[in-house]
Amino acid sequence: MEMFTSIGLNHFLTISAILFSFGMFAVMTRKNAIVILMGVELILNAANINFLTFSKYNGGMTGVMFSLFVIVLAAAEAAVALAIVINIFKTFKTVDVSRVDTMKE
Amino acid sequence: MMHSLIQLSIVVLLLPLLSFVVLIFFNRRLPRMGDFVGVGLLGTAFSIALYIFWTVVVQHYDPAYRIAWDFTWLDFGNVPGVGPLVVKMGIVIDNLTAIMLAMVTLISLLVHLYSTGYMHGDPRYGRFFAFLGIFTFSMLGIVLSDNLFSIYMFWELVGLSSYLLIGFYFEKDSAADAQKKAFLTNRVGDIGMWLGILILYSQFHTFGYREIFENIAAGKFTLSNGWLTAAGILLFFGCVGKSAQFPLHVWLPDAMEGPTPVSALIHAATMVAAGVYFVGRIFVILTPDALHYIAFIGAVTAFMSATIAITQHDIKRVLAYSTVSQLGYMVMGLGVGAYSAALFHLLTHAFFKACLFLGSGAIIHAMHHEQDMRWMGGLRKQMPWTFATFSIATLALAGLPLTSGFMSKDAILAGALGFASVEGGGIYYIIPVLGFASAMMTAFYMGRQVWLVFFGESRTHLKPAEEHHGDHGHDAHGHDDHGHDDHGGSHHGVHEVGWIMRAPLVVLATLSVFFVFSPDPLDGAKGWFMHLVPTPATVVKSAGAQHEAALGVTGGKLLAEAATDTVKPEAGEHAQAAEGHGAASEGHGPVFTDPRQAELAHAMHANHYTAIYLSSGMLVLGIGFALVVYAFGVIDPGKTAQAIRPLYLYSFNKWYWDEIYDATLIKGSMLISKMLAWFDSNIVDGIVNGIATIFRKFAFLNGNIDKYVVDGTVNFTAFFVQTSGAVMRKIQTGKVQTYLVMVTAAVLGYFAFYLVQLMK
Amino acid sequence: MFAMPSGAEIQSIISTLRFGAGYFIPELYLSALFMVLIILDLVLGGRKNQILASATIIGLLGSLFFIFQQHSLPDAEIFFGMYALDRFGIFFKYFFVLCGILAVVISMEDEKLNSQDSGVGEYYALVVAMVIGMMMMASSTDLLMMFLAMELVGLSAYVLTGYLKSDARSSEAALKYLVYGAVSSGMLLYGFSLIYGLTAQTNISRISMELTQHGYDPLVMILATLLVMAGLGYKMGAVPFHFWSPDVYEGAPTPVTAYLSTGSKAAGFALLMRIFFVAVPHASEGVEDMLGIDWLTIMMIIAAASMIYGNVVAIWQKNVKRLLAYSSIAHAGYLLLGIITMDKIGTQAVLVYLAGYLLMNIGAFYVVVVISNKTGSENLDDYRGLGRKMPLAGAALTVFLISLVGLPPTFGFIGKLMIFSALIGKGDLFMWLALIGILTSVISLYYYMFIPLNMFLRESEQNSRGEVKTGMVSNVITAVLMILTLYFGLFFQPIAQFAGYSASILGAVLN
Amino acid sequence: MLSLIVFLPIIAGLIILAVPASQKQIIRIVSLLAAVAQGVLAVLIWRQYDPTMAGIVAAPGGSPVGSFQLIERIPWISLNLGSFGPMTIEYFIGVDGLSITMVILTALISIIGVLSSWPIQKQVKGYFILFNLLSTAMMGCFVALDFFLFYVFWEVMLLPMYFLIGIWGGPNREYAAIKFFLYTLFGSVFMLLVMIGLYFSVIDPVTGNHTFSLVAMADQHNYVAGSILGPGSVMWRYAAFIVLFVGFAIKVPMFPFHTWLPDAHVEAPTPISVILAGVLLKLGTYGMMRINFPLFPEVYQAGLYVIGIFGAINIIYGAFCALAQQDLKKMVAYSSISHMGYVLLGMAAGNSEGMLGALYQMFNHGTITAMLFLLVGVIYDRAHSRQIDKFGGLASYMPVYAGLVTVAWFASLGLPGLSGFISEAFVFVGAFTAPVTRPIAMVSVLGIVFGAAYLLWSLQRMFLGKRKPDALYEVETDGHGHEHIHFHDWNGKLDLDARELTMLIPLAIIVIVLGIYPMPIMGMLTASINKLVTVLAPVAAAAVH
Numbered sequence A: 001m002e003m004f005t006s007i008g009l010n011h012f013l014t015i016s017a018i019l020f021s022f023g024m025f026a027v028m029t030r031k032n033a034i035v036i037l038m039g040v041e042l043i044l045n046a047a048n049i050n051f052l053t054f055s056k057y058n059g060g061m062t063g064v065m066f067s068l069f070v071i072v073l074a075a076a077e078a079a080v081a082l083a084i085v086i087n088i089f090k091t092f093k094t095v096d097v098s099r100v101d102t103m104k105e
Numbered sequence B: 001m002m003h004s005l006i007q008l009s010i011v012v013l014l015l016p017l018l019s020f021v022v023l024i025f026f027n028r029r030l031p032r033m034g035d036f037v038g039v040g041l042l043g044t045a046f047s048i049a050l051y052i053f054w055t056v057v058v059q060h061y062d063p064a065y066r067i068a069w070d071f072t073w074l075d076f077g078n079v080p081g082v083g084p085l086v087v088k089m090g091i092v093i094d095n096l097t098a099i100m101l102a103m104v105t106l107i108s109l110l111v112h113l114y115s116t117g118y119m120h121g122d123p124r125y126g127r128f129f130a131f132l133g134i135f136t137f138s139m140l141g142i143v144l145s146d147n148l149f150s151i152y153m154f155w156e157l158v159g160l161s162s163y164l165l166i167g168f169y170f171e172k173d174s175a176a177d178a179q180k181k182a183f184l185t186n187r188v189g190d191i192g193m194w195l196g197i198l199i200l201y202s203q204f205h206t207f208g209y210r211e212i213f214e215n216i217a218a219g220k221f222t223l224s225n226g227w228l229t230a231a232g233i234l235l236f237f238g239c240v241g242k243s244a245q246f247p248l249h250v251w252l253p254d255a256m257e258g259p260t261p262v263s264a265l266i267h268a269a270t271m272v273a274a275g276v277y278f279v280g281r282i283f284v285i286l287t288p289d290a291l292h293y294i295a296f297i298g299a300v301t302a303f304m305s306a307t308i309a310i311t312q313h314d315i316k317r318v319l320a321y322s323t324v325s326q327l328g329y330m331v332m333g334l335g336v337g338a339y340s341a342a343l344f345h346l347l348t349h350a351f352f353k354a355c356l357f358l359g360s361g362a363i364i365h366a367m368h369h370e371q372d373m374r375w376m377g378g379l380r381k382q383m384p385w386t387f388a389t390f391s392i393a394t395l396a397l398a399g400l401p402l403t404s405g406f407m408s409k410d411a412i413l414a415g416a417l418g419f420a421s422v423e424g425g426g427i428y429y430i431i432p433v434l435g436f437a438s439a440m441m442t443a444f445y446m447g448r449q450v451w452l453v454f455f456g457e458s459r460t461h462l463k464p465a466e467e468h469h470g471d472h473g474h475d476a477h478g479h480d481d482h483g484h485d486d487h488g489g490s491h492h493g494v495h496e497v498g499w500i501m502r503a504p505l506v507v508l509a510t511l512s513v514f515f516v517f518s519p520d521p522l523d524g525a526k527g528w529f530m531h532l533v534p535t536p537a538t539v540v541k542s543a544g545a546q547h548e549a550a551l552g553v554t555g556g557k558l559l560a561e562a563a564t565d566t567v568k569p570e571a572g573e574h575a576q577a578a579e580g581h582g583a584a585s586e587g588h589g590p591v592f593t594d595p596r597q598a599e600l601a602h603a604m605h606a607n608h609y610t611a612i613y614l615s616s617g618m619l620v621l622g623i624g625f626a627l628v629v630y631a632f633g634v635i636d637p638g639k640t641a642q643a644i645r646p647l648y649l650y651s652f653n654k655w656y657w658d659e660i661y662d663a664t665l666i667k668g669s670m671l672i673s674k675m676l677a678w679f680d681s682n683i684v685d686g687i688v689n690g691i692a693t694i695f696r697k698f699a700f701l702n703g704n705i706d707k708y709v710v711d712g713t714v715n716f717t718a719f720f721v722q723t724s725g726a727v728m729r730k731i732q733t734g735k736v737q738t739y740l741v742m743v744t745a746a747v748l749g750y751f752a753f754y755l756v757q758l759m760k
Numbered sequence C: 001m002f003a004m005p006s007g008a009e010i011q012s013i014i015s016t017l018r019f020g021a022g023y024f025i026p027e028l029y030l031s032a033l034f035m036v037l038i039i040l041d042l043v044l045g046g047r048k049n050q051i052l053a054s055a056t057i058i059g060l061l062g063s064l065f066f067i068f069q070q071h072s073l074p075d076a077e078i079f080f081g082m083y084a085l086d087r088f089g090i091f092f093k094y095f096f097v098l099c100g101i102l103a104v105v106i107s108m109e110d111e112k113l114n115s116q117d118s119g120v121g122e123y124y125a126l127v128v129a130m131v132i133g134m135m136m137m138a139s140s141t142d143l144l145m146m147f148l149a150m151e152l153v154g155l156s157a158y159v160l161t162g163y164l165k166s167d168a169r170s171s172e173a174a175l176k177y178l179v180y181g182a183v184s185s186g187m188l189l190y191g192f193s194l195i196y197g198l199t200a201q202t203n204i205s206r207i208s209m210e211l212t213q214h215g216y217d218p219l220v221m222i223l224a225t226l227l228v229m230a231g232l233g234y235k236m237g238a239v240p241f242h243f244w245s246p247d248v249y250e251g252a253p254t255p256v257t258a259y260l261s262t263g264s265k266a267a268g269f270a271l272l273m274r275i276f277f278v279a280v281p282h283a284s285e286g287v288e289d290m291l292g293i294d295w296l297t298i299m300m301i302i303a304a305a306s307m308i309y310g311n312v313v314a315i316w317q318k319n320v321k322r323l324l325a326y327s328s329i330a331h332a333g334y335l336l337l338g339i340i341t342m343d344k345i346g347t348q349a350v351l352v353y354l355a356g357y358l359l360m361n362i363g364a365f366y367v368v369v370v371i372s373n374k375t376g377s378e379n380l381d382d383y384r385g386l387g388r389k390m391p392l393a394g395a396a397l398t399v400f401l402i403s404l405v406g407l408p409p410t411f412g413f414i415g416k417l418m419i420f421s422a423l424i425g426k427g428d429l430f431m432w433l434a435l436i437g438i439l440t441s442v443i444s445l446y447y448y449m450f451i452p453l454n455m456f457l458r459e460s461e462q463n464s465r466g467e468v469k470t471g472m473v474s475n476v477i478t479a480v481l482m483i484l485t486l487y488f489g490l491f492f493q494p495i496a497q498f499a500g501y502s503a504s505i506l507g508a509v510l511n
Numbered sequence D: 001m002l003s004l005i006v007f008l009p010i011i012a013g014l015i016i017l018a019v020p021a022s023q024k025q026i027i028r029i030v031s032l033l034a035a036v037a038q039g040v041l042a043v044l045i046w047r048q049y050d051p052t053m054a055g056i057v058a059a060p061g062g063s064p065v066g067s068f069q070l071i072e073r074i075p076w077i078s079l080n081l082g083s084f085g086p087m088t089i090e091y092f093i094g095v096d097g098l099s100i101t102m103v104i105l106t107a108l109i110s111i112i113g114v115l116s117s118w119p120i121q122k123q124v125k126g127y128f129i130l131f132n133l134l135s136t137a138m139m140g141c142f143v144a145l146d147f148f149l150f151y152v153f154w155e156v157m158l159l160p161m162y163f164l165i166g167i168w169g170g171p172n173r174e175y176a177a178i179k180f181f182l183y184t185l186f187g188s189v190f191m192l193l194v195m196i197g198l199y200f201s202v203i204d205p206v207t208g209n210h211t212f213s214l215v216a217m218a219d220q221h222n223y224v225a226g227s228i229l230g231p232g233s234v235m236w237r238y239a240a241f242i243v244l245f246v247g248f249a250i251k252v253p254m255f256p257f258h259t260w261l262p263d264a265h266v267e268a269p270t271p272i273s274v275i276l277a278g279v280l281l282k283l284g285t286y287g288m289m290r291i292n293f294p295l296f297p298e299v300y301q302a303g304l305y306v307i308g309i310f311g312a313i314n315i316i317y318g319a320f321c322a323l324a325q326q327d328l329k330k331m332v333a334y335s336s337i338s339h340m341g342y343v344l345l346g347m348a349a350g351n352s353e354g355m356l357g358a359l360y361q362m363f364n365h366g367t368i369t370a371m372l373f374l375l376v377g378v379i380y381d382r383a384h385s386r387q388i389d390k391f392g393g394l395a396s397y398m399p400v401y402a403g404l405v406t407v408a409w410f411a412s413l414g415l416p417g418l419s420g421f422i423s424e425a426f427v428f429v430g431a432f433t434a435p436v437t438r439p440i441a442m443v444s445v446l447g448i449v450f451g452a453a454y455l456l457w458s459l460q461r462m463f464l465g466k467r468k469p470d471a472l473y474e475v476e477t478d479g480h481g482h483e484h485i486h487f488h489d490w491n492g493k494l495d496l497d498a499r500e501l502t503m504l505i506p507l508a509i510i511v512i513v514l515g516i517y518p519m520p521i522m523g524m525l526t527a528s529i530n531k532l533v534t535v536l537a538p539v540a541a542a543a544v545h
Helices: A009-029 A033-058 A062-092 B004-026 B031-060 B095-118 B125-144 B148-169 B173-204 B209-217 B225-242 B251-257 B260-269 B271-281 B288-311 B315-335 B339-366 B384-398 B404-422 B426-454 B499-510 B528-532 B543-551 B555-564 B571-579 B595-606 B608-631 B637-643 B645-652 B654-684 B687-701 B707-712 B716-731 B736-759 C007-022 C025-043 C049-072 C087-109 C123-139 C143-161 C168-199 C204-214 C218-236 C244-251 C254-279 C290-314 C320-340 C344-375 C391-405 C411-425 C427-457 C472-490 C493-502 D002-018 D024-048 D097-116 D124-143 D147-168 D173-201 D234-251 D260-267 D270-295 D297-324 D328-349 D352-383 D399-412 D419-433 D438-444 D446-463 D498-516 D519-536 D538-542
Strands: B066-079 B083-094 C076-078 C083-085 D069-080 D086-095 D473-477 D483-487
Touching: A009 A033, A009 B736, A009 C168, A033 A062, A033 C168, A062 C143, A062 C168, B004 B031, B004 B066, B004 B083, B004 B095, B004 B125, B031 B083, B031 B095, B031 B125, B066 D352, B066 D519, B083 B095, B083 B125, B083 B148, B095 B125, B095 B260, B095 B271, B095 B339, B095 B499, B095 B528, B125 B148, B125 B260, B125 B271, B148 B173, B148 B225, B148 B251, B148 B260, B148 B271, B148 D419, B173 B209, B173 B225, B173 B251, B173 D419, B173 D438, B173 D446, B225 B271, B225 B288, B251 B260, B251 B315, B260 B271, B260 B315, B260 B339, B271 B315, B271 B339, B288 B315, B288 B404, B288 B426, B288 B645, B288 B654, B315 B339, B315 B404, B315 B426, B339 B384, B339 B404, B339 B499, B339 B528, B384 B404, B384 B426, B384 B499, B384 B608, B404 B426, B404 B595, B404 B608, B426 B608, B595 B608, B608 B637, B637 B645, B645 B654, B654 D297, B654 D446, B716 C290, B736 C168, B736 C218, B736 C244, C007 C025, C007 C076, C025 C049, C025 C123, C049 C087, C049 C123, C083 C087, C083 C123, C087 C123, C087 C254, C087 C344, C087 C472, C087 C493, C123 C143, C123 C254, C143 C168, C143 C218, C143 C254, C168 C204, C168 C218, C168 C244, C204 C254, C218 C254, C218 C290, C218 C320, C244 C254, C244 C320, C254 C320, C254 C344, C290 C320, C290 C427, C320 C344, C320 C411, C320 C427, C344 C391, C344 C411, C344 C472, C344 C493, C391 C411, C391 C427, C391 C472, C411 C427, C411 C472, C411 D173, C427 D147, C427 D173, C493 D069, D002 D024, D002 D069, D002 D086, D002 D097, D002 D124, D024 D097, D024 D124, D086 D097, D086 D124, D086 D147, D097 D124, D097 D270, D097 D352, D097 D498, D097 D519, D124 D147, D124 D270, D147 D173, D147 D270, D173 D234, D173 D260, D234 D270, D234 D297, D260 D270, D260 D328, D270 D297, D270 D328, D270 D352, D270 D519, D297 D328, D297 D438, D297 D446, D297 D519, D328 D352, D328 D419, D328 D438, D328 D446, D352 D399, D352 D419, D352 D498, D352 D519, D399 D419, D399 D446, D399 D498, D419 D438, D419 D498, D438 D446, D498 D519
Parallel strands: none
Antiparallel strands: B066 B083, C076 C083, D069 D086, D473 D483
């Protein structure tokens, strides 16, 4: 009963786990490159939630620091990613990842 | 210090080799293609050999005479488990050696002389003498060897030279076949001989006769007695091959493809006799069982080939089969323990058979290479010399008293009778019976031959056209008049051969008369040969010896004596015993350490006269029958042949041995080899190629297959690797999302696996 | 809750940073070089490719001097245990700088790269950035630092891969690399977060202390381990995290392929070794340790899978670059064998193997570039008869491939020798891995040999006889690389010794 | 001196590297000079070799000096392997009875090889560079006394061979080359593992360190108890023995690993066939004698029977396959398989006679088979075909050739007076004397007959009889009524020319001389062989456990 009333560590972990799974799911299933990138963001943020939670429960700032850096990196990654996606669109005339498969086997 | 005789014998050995070396390289550069080199060197060799013969046989006249010399050929150092080990090569000279030495060189010399006439004008004239040289060398090697290893080496060398000489006219396919057949058949025999040698070596780590005999006598032969018998029989196989004994006799008749002088030298006098000589050398280690085996083989050979000889048309083939038959006699003689008799027959046979072959050569030469007796006849007028010598030799072969052949053959038959009686009669009498039967047939077919060749009228013109090229049809009615075309060698060209070919005939004919060998025309045992080459005391424990030992007679002690000197001179008493016809020999009977041998010796003398009467009877029968058939024409051979056609064909086709071997062994091994080759390229290797083909069927799996991928790899892993690769690469779909699925699947998969682990 | 730091603390922080900076000079220097290159790119005009390239090479060579100086410094953790200076790191610093130099050399040769109208621009700067990133991967001792370093490498790598904007395959490779990389690093990060949660630490040595002292929840731990392995495996290109590499290697500009297949792979291994050797606590009995064994089994499976998969699938490749990509997967497997043994000789073996791999792999790619410049193709069938036309290139390529197979007398053989020595030194424990390694290397001979087979044994369809002239410089470089490969195959003592000397992480030597 | 004989060819190769490819004659001459120099050195070595020194294992005290000869021992690599102590690799070469004859043989065959390479026109430069590399590697294998060194030479052999077959070979050369390469590599890679295993199991008594020295490995007392290949570790010792044996057996080649040989021979150019059959095959059996058996004597003792059976299979199986061949060269190739079977059989005997026979057979087979392949090459030059049935009656037209063929053929079928006989004879003597292999020997003698069968049959079909209707040559009759034959597109001398004679005559002389008096070669072997037999003796083997 208590676990439903008071929010504890497990709740946060569960949330982050679900978020991670959503991210993975999006990455694996969505066709649109942009959506895939969003999925990646979800994954990273799931990790962030973990870091924050743990640093809250363990004390100390390391987790927080970590998440800050991750956020920054995510931004950088997105920038590069978008550039590449644009380039793909130029060459393949599509952003459907599943159709970008000239190289295989 | 080397004995002077040894040195001389080495010279004798090397002179023919020298002639070979000189002639093989320089015959084209020398005048007359260098035949004088061959003749000259052989002449020298013969004179030296004669000197040796004189010194040993005439001067010493001692049955126990024996000088030996050897040198270390290979040094194996200090072999673990054996100690210092060396392989020695050496020379031994005893009476037998000296006699053989003289005989071989003499016949070789005569054949050299003869060939200068016979082979004249042949494009490879010089090479012929070279080959004769190497043959003589190897033959002398066999005679002089003092150990099994070197005798085996010379044995094979003899095989080589006979290969070269049989195939001298190698353009003829028949000759090429014959030479191959001869070599291979001999090799089969040699395998046995080699195994026998190996058995003895594996026991004593030596090849020397003397050492081996002494070791066996000293009871150092650790394997079972069966092994010793096996060793004896296996060594005997060497003889079976070389001396053309049943069942390896098939090569000798084909060997007649060689030039006739070769037939005389190799396939009548010397090489084929080597087998008998070798068995004589190892006589002392032959167990009774082995001897029985040998006697049986000999008898069968003698009989079988005699039956075959009856129906042959080719003058040389008849002689060839008679040779086989006579060799059978010798082997039989050894088998029944008539050691001296057998070797005596070896010697006498060498002379008269050589004479016969050279005579037939003269005939063929005169008849422009016509060999079929059916188209000869009446030659006595044109070729008196040949006729005379040929007849003498024939009589010797048939075994007419006053000839050498009579004495030796009679001694063998006596031995056979004695053997049968000693072994307790019964089935053992089959051996003398076969012996006498073949004696009669010998007389018959020789009579037939002489008549067909020398008497009657010339039948050259009867030769039908289709048979002109010396192919002998299977038709017995040779005399029927068909194809009256007068072609080729009608008697115009026929004339006596020149002196150079005549002289050898005369010499050999002379050597076929009794006084050369023994004063008493009826008893060879009185002669010098039987005296100088006595039966050596065996070194193996025979059943009899064990029996007597059991009875308390000191067989063991006697064996020990035998060990000390294996060639104990018994012949002194031996000869006296002969005078008393064995009856008187009770008091001072031959002191054979082995009771069985003693008994045999007694029995042989006991049966001496029986043998004489019987064999003379056979002779009369045979010749008489021949005359009846061919001279007086009382019986028409053609009709008779028809009457007993199956038998006739059986004999005419040589008991079908060639066909049988061809069907079984040759076809068999060819089949096997084809199968194995197929197996090799399709199974062993072709797990590779096979897969390649299987695999190309899978080609739809992917675009192109590099067939070297498949072929190159070694076995099924190739296939496995390939397919697994082909499958795995499918994972690489090129879709990044699939990749991610894979990765996640991998992670979760392992996680699940771990969970399962954790549950436990 | 978070109190502002006092002045004293700030002082101490500053002093720590200043102290650390002294241990950080090569990285700083390279960062400066990075800036310089960018500025050069801006100020220079016209055909500046060669100038930039040579500037990069000079700069990188310069960095070697600073790295050399670090030998005098004692091993130390700096920046609050974020970063370490030790022999292990120094070895990899040398390694990466050389790798960068060679990459630049190849890039200078590659016409496809230099001929594109947009110019090379920041290309070389990114190469340098990658060098920095890889150095930091090899030396960082803190999860955060590791993640940052990996991202630095990753981001520059994405860009480099897609550098041939006009070439569809290049951009496709870039996209795949990006998506795959991003997800993998996400997993890695999630794994890190879990570890952090278990231990409340991010410094690896403290993590191992925590784990040994307080134990841990195996379920979470294994999950974290798997996620981290996924992240690292992606960098190492080991099965089953390798999927990106064939496509990326094929699509990327050849110099970048060479660079990635050597540099970032090595960086991945450096990182793995540091985590594996430090963070994973070892009981006295070493590999039989319970904690270790989880990692071990995972890594053994990965190693075996990589060796088999890489070699088997490579048999089918018709594109030389792709073939080498698969071979690099296989080599990841061989390298893992050295780590699994968890002892000095194993570490030493890995370092030697990497050194050899640097030479032969880059050498092979260099020749591929030289050839594709002439023939305009990386297709196996277009190699027919090249041995006659370009004898030197042919010979060199053969040597490199033989070295990749691991036959004497080449550097590659020494690598294999030491790896297997390490395995067998453990007795029969890892014998099965050794057997797999041996067998797969036979298979590898098979497909590597296709290239010489096509070059020498087969004749090209268009039978244009006579040698193709290749530039003096490229000939010299090819020859030097080939000779080095052979030389170190016979006299490997110096390198092997240096590797042994470097096989100590923060002074701690496994045994 | 030994180093010189090993590396002379490489030096020649480097010189050739500098010569422009157009200067074919210079290139040939340089290689010839190197080969001849090798030969001279070989003779010198042979002269100064002391046959009383046994070799095989170290002299008392653990030092090879006093047991081996011409030793050169230079530390090469020395590494610190942490807990395993220093890893020391030495450049350690020397000769004893096992290797000395092989060294001589290799030198001889190299000269023959260079001479027979003369007609090669395609890429002469590359050819001779590879050729010299190959000959260095072969020589190195025979003199190496350090396992690492041996392994390096062993593997270095593969690549040149691959290219020599693959580039200068016949129509199907790719297949043959790849096959050769994969087979032999497959055999040798496992050797690497065994080598490492041995390294960790053996301590050099002198230095007290682990060592690759084969001399130290040959002494069972130097094995560390508890190490992977040390005493008591039965399973791994058996595994190692088998792995090594297979590795060497592939080179021999032993049934069923032999299928690479016929292909390789059929495709390879004549000189390469000569080298391959003359020297390379011997490396397999040499490796067994030098490494495989002395290092694992107890396994050897246990395996005698198996080895013998494989030997017998080789002898008979090879002979049968040869009997069925239509391609003369393939027939000769299978005859090699058959003859190497004798070597295996002799080694299986495990006594001095057998071992001596085997080692002597290795030498003789080297010379005889070289002759065979040269002769096959001659007719192939003339007729561009080796189909036995396409010839016939050649003896009338090419007397000298036919004569030498007869010598070679009869030497190969083991005719007394020619060297092949003596070795085969003593193989049988040994195999029969040893109770273990006695039955096998009794079966194997059949090989004598079948050997004679296929050789004589081919001899008859090609040289005797008359010209066949579909023969590859025409018969022309000149003014004097002499017949001559003419091969299509062959304008050289019909019968053997000077170069061919200079290759064949010395071989023939060697074959004959060694057939009559073997001691010049055999004398150098006996001490080592006896030593080897003592090392392998069951008592010594029992000491392992």
